[in-house]
Amino acid sequence: xxxxxxxxxxxxxxxxxxxxxxxxxxxxxxxxxxxxxxxxxxxxxxxxxxxxxxxxxxxxxxxxxxxxxxxxxxxxxxxxxxxxxxxxxxxxxxxxxxxxxxxxxxxxxxxxxxxxxxxxxxxxxxxxxxxxxxxxxxxxxxxxxxxxxxxxxxxxxxxxxxxxxxxxxxxxxxxxxxxxxxxxxxxxxxxxxxxxxxxxxxxxxxxxxxxxxxxxxxxxxxxxxxxxxxxxxxxxxxxxxxxxxxxxxxxxxxxxxxxxxxxxxxxxxxxxxxxxxxxxxxxxxxxxxxxxxxxxxxxxxxxxxxxxxxxxxxxxxxxxxxxxxxxxxxxxxxxxxxxxxxxxxxxxxxxxxxxxxxxxxxxxxxxxxxxxxxxxxxxxxxxxxxxxxxxxxxxxxxxxxxxxxxxxxxxxxxxxxxxxxxxxxxxxxxxxxxxxxxxxxxxxxxxxxxxxxxxxxxxxxxxxxxxxxxxxxxxxxxxxxxxxxxxx
Amino acid sequence: xxxxxxxxxxxxxxxxxxxxxxxxxxxxxxxxxxxxxxxxxxxxxxxxxxxxxxxxxxxxxxxxxxxxxxxxxxxxxxxxxxxxxxxxxxxxxxxxxxxxxxxxxxxxxxxxxxxxxxxxxxxxxxxxxxxxxxxxxxxxxxxxxxxxxxxxxxxxxxxxxxxxxxxxxxxxxxxxxxxxxxxxxxxxxxxxxxxxxxxxxxxxx
Numbered sequence: 233x234x235x236x237x238x239x240x241x242x243x244x245x246x247x248x249x250x251x252x253x254x255x256x257x258x259x260x261x262x263x264x265x266x267x268x269x270x271x272x273x274x275x276x277x278x279x280x281x282x283x284x285x286x287x288x289x290x291x292x293x294x295x296x297x298x299x300x301x302x303x304x305x306x307x308x309x310x311x312x313x314x315x316x317x318x319x320x321x322x323x324x325x326x327x328x329x330x331x332x333x334x335x336x337x338x339x340x341x342x343x344x345x346x347x348x349x350x351x352x353x354x355x356x357x358x359x360x361x362x363x364x365x366x367x368x369x370x371x372x373x374x375x376x377x378x379x380x381x382x383x384x385x386x387x388x389x390x391x392x393x394x395x396x397x398x399x400x401x402x403x404x405x406x407x408x409x410x411x412x413x414x415x416x417x418x419x420x421x422x423x424x425x426x427x428x429x430x431x432x433x434x435x436x437x438x439x440x441x442x443x444x445x446x447x448x449x450x451x452x453x454x455x456x457x458x459x460x461x462x463x464x465x466x467x468x469x470x471x472x473x474x475x476x477x478x479x480x481x482x483x484x485x486x487x488x489x490x491x492x493x494x495x496x497x498x499x500x501x502x503x504x505x506x507x508x509x510x511x512x513x514x515x516x517x518x519x520x521x522x523x524x525x526x527x528x529x530x531x532x533x534x535x536x537x538x539x540x541x542x543x544x545x546x547x548x549x550x551x552x553x554x555x556x557x558x559x560x561x562x563x564x565x566x567x568x569x570x571x572x573x574x575x576x577x578x579x580x581x582x583x584x585x586x587x588x589x590x591x592x593x594x595x596x597x598x599x600x601x602x603x604x605x606x607x608x609x610x611x612x613x614x615x616x617x618x619x620x621x622x623x624x625x626x627x628x629x630x631x632x633x634x635x636x637x638x639x640x641x642x643x644x645x646x647x648x649x650x651x652x653x654x655x656x657x658x659x660x661x662x663x664x665x666x667x668x669x670x671x672x673x674x675x676x677x678x679x680x681x682x683x684x685x686x687x688x689x690x691x692x693x694x695x696x697x698x699x700x701x702x703x704x705x706x707x708x709x710x711x712x713x714x715x716x717x718x719x720x
Numbered sequence: 721x722x723x724x725x726x727x728x729x730x731x732x733x734x735x736x737x738x739x740x741x742x743x744x745x746x747x748x749x750x751x752x753x754x755x756x757x758x759x760x761x762x763x764x765x766x767x768x769x770x771x772x773x774x775x776x777x778x779x780x781x782x783x784x785x786x787x788x789x790x791x792x793x794x795x796x797x798x799x800x801x802x803x804x805x806x807x808x809x810x811x812x813x814x815x816x817x818x819x820x821x822x823x824x825x826x827x828x829x830x831x832x833x834x835x836x837x838x839x840x841x842x843x844x845x846x847x848x849x850x851x852x853x854x855x856x857x858x859x860x861x862x863x864x865x866x867x868x869x870x871x872x873x874x875x876x877x878x879x880x881x882x883x884x885x886x887x888x889x890x891x892x893x894x895x896x897x898x899x900x901x902x903x904x905x906x907x908x909x910x911x912x913x914x915x916x917x918x919x920x921x922x923x924x925x
Contacts, residue, residue: 270868271869272869272870272871273870288755291754291756342835360839362843362846365846377847380792395783395789
């Protein structure tokens with residue numbers, strides 16, 4: 233048996249490793265997507281005041297501290313049995329909308345976009361954000377930087393800090409915003425709407441007008457029929473900050489809709505011997521292995537999942553984009569994983585429009601930004617939609633509010649099973665017996681999971697000893713017969 | 721500007737620093753996660769350097785993210801020293817490396833949801849932003865042991881490396897302030913990621 237090892241994965245946080253095992257004929261026998269698991273978080277948290285969790289947990293992940301901050305804040309609200317006043321919810325959601333705009337922009341232009349703009353077989357040195365700018369135009373770079381700057385500045389105004397927000401506390405926020413700050417934020421939000429529309433148009437021009445890309449998106453290689461998860465409001469429209477979590481089956485029918493404190497009734501976790509990370513699945517369906525279909529408990533939680541699990545978007549232009557998305561791709565639900573990139577841009581537009589709605593709400597500068605908790609703290613669950621999937625924080629405290637138990641299901645963990653399935657299917661489809669794997673081919677395998685934007689780094693930014701993509705091919709005796717490297 | 725002229729520095733050197741410091745901005749960054757065991761070494765060393773020299777010769781920053789987000793934080797500075805953890809294959813815990821941007825791989829090193837630091841700095845520069853030249857970015861990396869367990873303490877070998885790492889940062893700061901770039905002439909490129917210097921505290925593995 234031959235072994236192909238992709239270690240580590242390019243352009244992704246953390247130190248993931250893909251191993252592809254070939255049989256004696258050179259066909260794919262199996263694939264494994266392994267990642268290191270960070271350990272001891274619960275033990276680290278036990279005994280700490282629950283109100284610290286919103287600051288502490290945003291250190292878990294270097295990519296989306298804002299998502300952890302919000303999930304932790306909502307869980308702490310629940311622990312104290314306190315419902316923040318409306319202005320506090322508006323402010324939190326505005327911070328979160330600004331964060332979404334910055335994060336989704338970055339993913340499309342720097343991580344997912346290069347595969348389409350430059351092409352999956354472009355030289356690796358060009359498949360990055362500089363390549364995109366070189367091909368599409370210098371002004372794109374300026375727009376990306378501006379979008380990030382506006383997002384981070386809004387986060388700083390509301391969250392107190394540009395990187396690790398610290399103002400969400402049980403019952404609301406520690407501070408509001410002034411009318412002057414509101415006036416500073418509004419033009420940034422309006423600019424974001426124009427930028428999102430521009431990005432969607434760019435996607436149409438570059439991707440949808442290229443028949444080869446459309447065929448690739450719609451092809452079977454990148455398609456799986458699974459359940460889909462996403463948070464929705466009372467009208468079943470996509471919501472990133474608040475609501476219930478809805479799951480639809482592979483036919484698009486509602487399977488379950490649950491409140492945060494019911495998550496354990498819906499989600500269970502499967503253990504495999506070859507990885508420390510667990511595989512969440514739908515408890516009522518059961519774990520049937522890494523397989524598609526209505527009888528398999530595997531679900532996905534991504535931008536595409538959120539669109540599939542909803543009945544639409546709550547803002548007008550995003551709703552138009554949503555309708556065009558499904559009209560073009562043949563109706564709901566969409567199972568093609570590469571469509572996650574397009575769905576992400578639909579969400580970008582929603583986040584920008586929602587940002588405008590929130591900043592123009594008359595209550596956004598209200599002084600009523602906190603309800604002081606008065607009840608004895610016990611237990612609570614907070615859920616938000618992180619850009620990479622549904623994020624659940626569950627805390628149990630003693631009567632003083634000191635942490636006794638912590639359970640987190642992070643965005644990417646939801647997708648561990650579908651990512652594993654996508655890698656296997658792409659590898660099996662693309663690696664043919666007797667043909668040596670090429671760099672473009674390996675990139676197309678990586679594309680199978682890049683749309684998920686998996687995030688395992690959790691703020692570890694150690695410089696590695698060996699980071700370029702390395703593919704080692706071994707024969708049945710384990711001897712290295714070939715090594716492919718992407719040079720840095 | 722009053723400078724703290726410490727160690728072996730001459731009056732001429734101090735005068736030059738004073739002149740440069742009026743126009744050039746220098747930043748020392750402790751990079752890492754302070755609640756993830758040895759990933760906090762960069763921040764710990766930066767704090768120790770700050771305690772040693774104060775804020776007269778450089779500004780200080782703690783950062784947890786690389787790539788675009790780090791590059792955005794470097795905008796406006798002419799010279800930068802990054803202090804971070806590293807894990808090399810077969811590396812000796814606590815070993816200290818001097819690296820450049822050129823030593824860093826193009827991908828995934830330092831903020832892989834967006835861009836390499838080198839590309840991110842170039843992106844900002846393309847848009848008219850003021851960023852340090854590649855040879856004005858020094859990286860002091862310390863070989864870490866435990867990067868997977870949550871905790872606020874370092875492993876003993878890594879903790880013991882702090883004084884030497886502080887010296888490495890100070891030596892680099894001296895070079896970078898005097899020459900406008902960090903790499904002293906007596907440093908030779910030794911391996912893909914490593915520079916061995918003729919003096920100072922840096923050690924090869």
